[in-house]
Amino acid sequence: MGPRTIHPTSHLASPHHTTVEYDIMDGNSDDDTSDSSLYGSSDAHSHAFPLNSNEPREWHKITPPAQTDEESAGNDQSSGDLDESSDCAPGALPSSGSDDDEASEPDGRASVTAVAQESEDSRTDPPKKGTTALLRWPIPLLFVLYCIPALLGTTSLMLYALVDMIVIGRACGADAMAGVSLFTPLDSVITTIGVSLGVGVGAGVSTSLGQKNVARARKMAGNAITLVLALGVVAPVPMLVLLYPFLQLTGADSASMPHALYYSLVMLPTSAVFLAPHIVTAMLRADEKPVASMLLTLVASVLNIGLDVLFVFGFGWGTTGAAVASVISDLLATIASFAYYYTPVYFLIHPRADRTRALVLPWRCYVPDVSCMVFMVRSAAVFSLSMIGFSTMLFLTNIAIDRIVPSSLTSSYLAGETAIYRITLLCCVPFISIEQAVIPLAAFYYGARLARKTLEVLVSALSAGLVVGVVCWLFITLLPKYYMRAFTDDADAIDAGVLVARRQGILFVVLGVLLPAQVFLVAVQRNKAAFITMASRQMVVGNLTVILGIVVGSIDLVFLATPIGDVVASVVSVIFLGYLGMKLATRSRRKAVEVKP
Secondary structure: OOOOOOOOOOOOOOOOEEEOOOOOOOOOOOOOHHHHHHHOHHOOOOOOOOOOOOOOOOOOOEEOOOOOOOHHHHHOOOOOOOOOOOOOOOOOOOOOOOOOOOOOOHOOOOOOOOOOOOHHHHHHHHHHHHHHHHOOOOOOOOHHHHHHHHHHHHHHHHHHHHHHHHHHHHHHHHHHHHHHHHHHHHHHHHHHHHHHHHHHHHHHHHHHHHHOOHHHHHHHHHHHHHHHHHHHHHOOOHHHHHHHHHHHHHHOOOOOOOHHHHHHHHHHOOOHHHHHHHHHHHHHOOOOHHHHHHHHHHHHHHHHHHHHHHHHHHHOOOHHHHHHHHHHHHHHHHHHHHOOOOOOHHHOOOOOOOOOOOOOOOOOHHOOHHHHHHHHHHHHHHHHHHHEEEEEHHHHHHHHHHHHHHHHHHHHHHHHHHHHHHHHHHHHHHHHHHHHHHHHHHHHHHHHOOOOHHHHHHHHHHHHHHHHHHHHHHHHHHHHHHOOOOOOOOOOHHHHHHHHHHOOOHHHHHHHHHHHHHHHHHHHOOOHHHHHHHHHHHHHHHHHHHHHHHHHHOOHHHHHHHHHHHHHHHHHHHHHHHHHHHHHHHHHOOOOOOOOO
């Protein structure tokens, strides 16, 4: 995260004038949704930079002309003389003299200091440490500090997914791999719920902290846990009822059906265990603890791999053992994460934390709050659209393989598709880390109404995404024979995997634009634009292409559905980002007013 104290660079003001600067960002989304509907009552969540300083809940700044707009925003959050024990709220600088110092200056000249008007709600301001870093540090550095822990944590998670499939393939054969592949669409639905709600709670908590409203951030986090536990109980019920016909429909035969059933009957009833870690890791990143989020994921993944080897190879439990290993590791991670945010435990770990500003979760935070639920569900619903479309594509692709490919090669194609799916997930790890950095940063600056910094987050995300896209595209399309051999020695499965990799990965590079773009749109509450972008990907173009492939009997067209959908959605996202970028640049204006003596 960086140093605990940031010392600002000194600036010398001109003796003849001072400069008043504002960085104003319109808080309304493309949905024409006002702040009151997004964040609660309008008077409690007004713009951060109003021109009328007489309103008790609003504040402005007077800064030297040498400062940038971001530095002026951070000037009231940090000072070289600030320390952890200061009673000064993050929204104000410590007083350097009496209250009459400004009035006593000759010629009525205003002193060059940041002025903050604190209300009774000032105790809901976010912690000094995290807010200071976000407002004072350059965006590229912050982006790296968020990306690296996310990259390490997500890499460990994806490596577990690969090792899990390798262990199953080596211990139980291609039929077991095919059985797990049949569960993949259902697993994707569960993951969709968890990841989407993680996006919603991350955006909600970060936006609230940007508005300096910790009370609402706590409610967001508590309500997210309540919601995810309820969904973890309700969502698996229809899946369990329809499990057997679903597996039959997607191509299960007498060899793969037992593996698919055993695996599914362990994973589905324990869905809540797999949903909760997505929520807590998003909360940790929003709370400016990306390293803690990484450690939670890393420990769970390492434990999962160890239990996988023990249960599958050691005890001979097969696919059931792999499922049990996943349940145990995620259950322990869930218990540890819930315990961390339990108020007594949190202050035992952080004894110096400010009790009025820490993101702890007392019991009342778990009581459902309609506005918090609506905010999270709306963000999650938009983001989940893409993942639902992806799950539908997996389902349709399995049907296509069953109907188009000769029956003697069905299991080989399912195994090859599953292996490439895991490889693709591994290649998506850097993109996921970029997304996990974009959400807390973009949402925080959106909440703080810092348009220029919000735009810098977008530029950093797109730059990193394009570099990652090129590297992963080369890996997927040039080396499929080599990484397929890690999964199986079956020649037919290897050949099928090579075909899938070279069809689905042909335009993988466009994800460098698409994935950062869609999560950025969600983070800044451009929900209509995000909805259209995500719907145009798998939900519309991708699924229709798969259906067309089934109709004409072309397995190549089925596998090309993914890149076709990605290209269409990327074009749509570029259009929206171009408009939004110009809008952000315009609203990041700097107004200079000369104040003469």
